Amino acid sequence: MSVKKLRVMVAKPGLDGHDRGARVLARCFRDAGFEVIYTGCHQTPEQIAAGALQEDVDVVGLSCLSGAHRYLFPEVKRLLVERGADDIQVVGGGIIPEQDFQALRDAGIAEIFTPGTTLDSIVEWFNTHVQPRR
Amino acid sequence: MxxxxxxxxxxxxxxxxxxxxxxxxxxxxxxxxxxxxxxxxxxxxxxxxxxxxxxxxxxxxxxxxxxxxxxxxxxxxxxxxxxxxxxxxxxxxxxxxxxxxxxxxxxxxxxxxxxxxxxxxxxxxxxxxxxxxxxxxxxxxxxxxxxxxxxxxxxxxxxxxxxxxxxxxxxxxxxxxxxxxxxxxxxxxxxxxxxxxxxxxxxxxxxxxxxxxxxxxxxxxxxxxxxxxxxxxxxxxxxxxxxxxxCLRSRLHRKAETELKEAMQVCIMDTIFEGLISSGEEEMMINEILNKKSDPYSLAKGMAERLLKKHH
CATH class of the missing domain: 3.40.50.300 (P-loop containing nucleotide triphosphate hydrolases)
Structure with a gap:
């Protein structure tokens, strides 16, 4: 009786204590039946990447409202790739200006969710684009 | 790692x-x-x-x-x-x-x-x-x-x-x-x-x-x-x-016993249930209980007799 559960890490990189969004999403993922590893605020990209590997997650969701996403998001992705985990998808959310989307996508960020995105559509994206234990 | x-x-x-x-x-x-x-x-x-x-x-x-x-x-x-x-x-x-x-x-x-x-x-x-x-x-x-x-x-x-x-x-x-x-x-x-x-x-x-x-x-x-x-x-x-x-030994003994029981559960009980679910028998048995046609113990006993080929 084998079941495949989606494992998601929700993390807040950098100096940003606004975690309401991250918590709402963690809760929403729980309700969608995912296993959520929530690591809280003020994480370095190194901590997030190391945690993602130890926890064997399928996807890392980063929340950033400080404006430092252009550095922080790609750095997490880079560290994962460097450690041989290019299969772990990285998605981001928060206050992200549209003109930054392309740069983030080019750096390997799979999707960006900005304010106003419904929880349902985020869960739907996860269910469509992320396979547990590929 | x-x-x-x-x-x-x-x-x-x-x-x-x-x-x-x-x-x-x-x-x-x-x-x-x-x-x-x-x-x-x-x-x-x-x-x-x-x-x-x-x-x-x-x-x-x-x-x-x-x-x-x-x-x-x-x-x-x-x-x-x-x-x-x-x-x-x-x-x-x-x-x-x-x-x-x-x-x-x-x-x-x-x-x-x-x-x-x-x-x-x-x-x-x-x-x-x-x-x-x-x-x-x-x-x-x-x-x-x-x-x-x-x-x-x-x-x-x-x-x-x-x-x-x-x-x-x-x-x-x-x-x-x-x-x-x-x-x-x-x-x-x-x-x-x-x-x-x-x-x-x-x-x-x-x-x-x-x-x-x-x-x-x-x-x-x-x-x-x-x-x-x-x-x-x-x-x-x-x-x-x-x-x-x-005393380490008695603790390890207890651990081994637990692990054996858990493995038995997985290999025997879960397998039996999988079979019953896919054959639809599980659903039938649940309905029998709901309709008061039988009770859980009788059903389980009947199943045990059938599977273990034991007759009391």
Whole structure:
């Protein structure tokens, strides 16, 4: 009786204590039946990447409202790739200006969710684009 | 490390291949000292654990941590938040923290805990900490998976009667009164001491009377560090005592028995149920119970007779 559960890490990189969004999403993922590893605020990209590997997650969701996403998001992705985990998808959310989307996508960020995105559509994206234990 | 984490995951998910992999790993297990940490929600288990990890790293121990949090009975999802308190060790290659969801197990652990302990053991961890979910009174599966059980209590959680209840109070090898800077600490200490005084000396296995350690405010590094050191030393003393009195063997016996039962459950019961579900028989039986045409015991007995070919 084998079941495949989606494992998601929700993390807040950098100096940003606004975690309401991250918590709402963690809760929403729980309700969608995912296993959520929530690591809280003020994480370095190194901590997030190391945690993602130890926890064997399928996807890392980063929340950033400080404006430092252009550095922080790609750095997490880079560290994962460097450690041989290019299969772990990285998605981001928060206050992200549209003109930054392309740069983030080019750096390997799979999707960006900005304010106003419904929880349902985020869960739907996860269910469509992320396979547990590929 | 990622291989280990993936293997734990496959075992959590109940993959057949992963179970066969255990066959090759099993002979190399049995080296690590497994320490269980249990206590009510918010008692401070993760924070204590973070302190313990730091103190063990100072003496060069290679550490594994398995932290269990509850799965939602409604959606099957889970929020695993124990890492938050241990993030400062995230980049330390000598510390491997893995969160597990209970996935319906009721004893305060996840079914995969036993296997995950073995995997960390084979990885060469000197000490493996297993943190249970926040427990009530009855979630005592931790004794079947650890050599040393630390029960974490906090002041203000009930009167003396709580302390003499069965279950969680009986499984402690070491008691910790956490947040001991709060009111009610001396009362709790008194009650615990009275509980231990009441017990017949023979009820302490190999003469080990569970010590009571008070740990104060985690935000004051100095007294906290001192208490953690005391706890860490006591954990070592308990292991030595188990070894000296050859009690390690009886604990391992209990662990082996549990693991055998769990494996039987997986290989026999789950297989039977899978068959019954796919043949539709399970649904039929449930309907018979609902319509009062039969009762669960008769159905189970009939099934046992059919499957075991035994007639009473």
């Amino acid at each position: 990622r291989t280990a984490s993936r293997l734990i995951r496959c075992l959590e998910d109940g993959e057949e291949d992963a179970r066969s992999a255990m066959k090759y790993l099993f002979p190399f297990t049995g080296r690590a000292h497994v320490v269980g940490i249990t206590g009510s929600p918010g008692a401070g288990k993760s924070t204590l654990l973070d302190g313990l990890v730091e103190s063990r790293r100072k003496i060069g121990n290679n550490i594994g941590v398995l932290a269990v949090d509850p799965t939602s009975p409604f959606t099957g999802g889970a929020i695993l938040g124990d890492r938050i308190r241990m993030q400062r060790h995230a980049e330390d290659p000598g510390v491997f923290v893995r969160s597990l969801a209970t996935r319906g197990a009721l004893g305060g652990l996840s079914k995969a805990v036993g296997d995950a302990v073995h995997i960390m053991d084979v990885m060469g961890k000197d000490m493996i900490f297993v943190e249970t979910v926040g427990t009530g009174q009855q979630e005592i599966d931790i004794i079947n998976h650890s050599h040393t059980v630390v029960v974490v209590l906090i002041p203000g959680m009930g009167d003396g009667i709580q302390a003499i209840k069965a279950g969680i109070m009986e499984i402690a090898d070491i008691f910790v009164i956490n947040k001991a800077d709060r009111p009610g600490t001396s009362k709790l200490h008194r009650e615990l001491k009275a509980l231990l005084d009441l017990a017949a000396p023979t009820s302490f296995h190999n003469g080990w009377r569970p010590p009571i350690i008070q740990v104060e405010d985690a935000f004051k590094p100095e007294p906290f560090g001192k208490s953690i050191q005391e706890l860490s030393d006591t954990i070592d003393k308990h292991y030595q005592s188990l070894q000296e009195h050859e």
